[in-house]
Amino acid sequence: MSKIDEADFGNSELRIRPMNQSDCTSLSDLTAQLAEFEKMGHLNHMTPQRVFNDKYVRCPSLFEALIAEVKSSEDFDWVVVGSAIYIVGFSLRWGKYTYLEDLFVRSDYRNKGIGTKLFTSVIQKSRDEHGSRSMHWAVVNWNEKAKKFYRQFGGDECKGSIRFRFDENHKFLQTSN
Numbered sequence: 001m002s003k004i005d006e007a008d009f010g011n012s013e014l015r016i017r018p019m020n021q022s023d024c025t026s027l028s029d030l031t032a033q034l035a036e037f038e039k040m041g042h043l044n045h046m047t048p049q050r051v052f053n054d055k056y057v058r059c060p061s062l063f064e065a066l067i068a069e070v071k072s073s074e075d076f077d078w079v080v081v082g083s084a085i086y087i088v089g090f091s092l093r094w095g096k097y098t099y100l101e102d103l104f105v106r107s108d109y110r111n112k113g114i115g116t117k118l119f120t121s122v123i124q125k126s127r128d129e130h131g132s133r134s135m136h137w138a139v140v141n142w143n144e145k146a147k148k149f150y151r152q153f154g155g156d157e158c159k160g161s162i163r164f165r166f167d168e169n170h171k172f173l174q175t176s177n
């Protein structure tokens, strides 16, 4: 039995599904919560409209998102409680690979197996639908809970490299966008 089968949701149900256009606000909210959690709220400029534009306007296959929803037996509404955002990339070193950009579960729904279900769903889709040969992701140094979570799955920690980035205010990215 998987952890999700054992999870105690009271009288609720859980489902994992791909995002659709109506999820842009929820994804923007969850992204803001993750940015706050990672003490990077000041760098988060995501809005529902931006999620919509980035997902559906220019390049629909740019990123994929899985949504975790819980349905309460009280009002029968599905409530978004978590998400996983990933992209499929390519390098000559790795071939086709998946990069897990964000994994987030609302704080009041953690430790019930939802993160595990989202993470394993990304693995499954990467392997079976996209044909990825490896999966990569990053965790901020101090996030011991997430490191412990990921270690359970046996991922290799990448030593010897650091990440660089240009934020959106960087002069190289000042375009008409």
Ligand SMILES: CC(C)(COP(=O)(O)OP(=O)(O)OC[C@H]1O[C@@H](n2cnc3c(N)ncnc32)[C@H](O)[C@@H]1OP(=O)(O)O)[C@@H](O)C(=O)NCCC(=O)NCCS
Binding pocket: 003, 004, 006, 007, 008, 034, 037, 101, 102, 103, 104, 105, 106, 109, 110, 111, 112, 113, 114, 115, 116, 117, 138, 139, 140, 143, 145, 146, 148, 149, 152
């Ligand atoms: C990391 C994160 C996604 C995990 O989500 P989650 O839903 O809590 O994950 P799970 O419930 O599957 O697993 C969490 C723990 O609960 C345990 N667990 C799973 N199902 C359980 C259940 N039914 N009852 C009790 N414990 C359970 C797991 O074994 C795991 O144990 P650990 O703390 O020893 O690793 C979540 O904590 C989160 O969103 N954190 C903030 C953002 C973050 O750190 N994101 C990842 C870095 S980008």
